[in-house]
Amino acid sequence: MLDLPTLSSNGIILKPLMLTHANDLAQACQDGELWKINETSVPEPDKIIDYINTAHSMPDRKAFVVIDESNGKAIGTTSFHDILPTSKRLEIGYTWYAKSYWRTHVNTICKLMLLTYIFETLNYQTVGWRTDIDNHRSQQAIERLGAKKDGVIRGNRVRRDGVISDTVMYSMSKDEWPKHKIKLIEKLAKHGK
Structure with missing residues (x-):
């Protein structure tokens, strides 16, 4: 299985998620009361330790913490999951950031580092x-990265309110990556990063 590196660019650090990040992440998920958003996997503030332990216990998930280098605080998480080494495929998910970081350069930087x-x-x-x-x-954030919509899997997930819902699937291939990398770099340049 993969060993996670520490990645750093433009004031954002990605490193393996640890229990020592729990306090910062509890504050991050309170920024916007993210656990109240039914369609996400953001934990309640008092369940952060369980969230981290669950991430570590999943054999096909490797979790990163996202750190704002300017203040040293953890502002969210992202993970590799459904890792298939034989077919050289994995998914990026379990991604969330404190609401004050939405629609900033953070997601673009994180995805640029991860995809590279x-x-x-x-x-x-x-x-x-x-x-x-x-x-x-x-969906809009994934599409801005250049991922293609593969389709919809009907009735395969249960939201936190118990409603059974559909999942939209996206992907990007290694052949498509070079042109999307250029676009992500250009997008960061517009943000002054």
Whole structure:
């Protein structure tokens, strides 16, 4: 299975998620009361330790913490999951950031670091994403990365309110990556990063 590196760029650090990040993450999920968003996997503030322990216990998930280098605080998480070394495919998910970081450069920087690592260091062939059919904000963010919509898996997930929902699947191939990398770099340049 993969060992996670520490990645750093433009004031954002990604490193393996640890229990020592629990207090910062409890504050981060309170920024916008993210656990109240039905279509996401953001834990309640008092369940952060369980969230971290669950991430560590999943054999096909490797979790990163996202740190704002300017203040040293953990502001969210993201993970590799559904890792298939034989077919050189994995998914990026369990991604959330404190609400004050939404629609900033943070997601673009994180995805640029992760995709560069996946395609250029690990030499994987495909990266996937999935999101709830009603999570339009997440779908738009994935589409801005250049991922292609693969389709909808009907009735395969249960939201925190117990409603059975559909999942929208996306992917990007290694062949598509170079043109999307350029676009992400250009987008960061517009943010002054």
